[in-house]
Amino acid sequence: MNKFGLTDEVLDSQIVETKQEIDKKCECCAGDMDFDPSTGGLLCPFCGHK
Incomplete structure (x- = not known):
């Protein structure tokens, strides 16, 4: 758990989203x-599609 009370799993899921x-x-x-x-x-x- 980090200093904000979030686990690594929660942070990883937010990065993916x-x-x-x-x-x-x-x-x-x-x-x-x-x-x-x-x-x-x-x-x-x-x-090369725009």
Whole structure:
């Protein structure tokens, strides 16, 4: 238990939920989309889909 009273299991589950919430999948190839600063949108590094 940490200083906030949370166990490692609780913290791990929160990290997984957060990652699932922010990871966007490409419609074309299901790869993880990356932020493209030149357009301000998302870009798939695998197939180039925007």
